[in-house]
Amino acid sequence: MTDKNRVILSSVSGLALLTLGAYRIFTNNLAAMSLLVAYMFLIGGMIGFVCSVVKLSRMA
Secondary structure, eight states, X not given: OOHHHHHHHXXXXXXXXXXXXXXXXXXXXXXXXXXXXXHHHHHHHHHHHHHHHHHHHHHO
């Protein structure tokens, strides 16, 4: 697996965490997940996605 593929996979997983956290915060469909966990997913996903995109832009 090349470095570029790892960074792309990391950005997709960060975006998935960001989306899951935002979905829980803005809707009330995932009632089993607490709001604290949702905010942790949102912040962690945002940081991971931004860092991955910056790293990917520096690779190209």
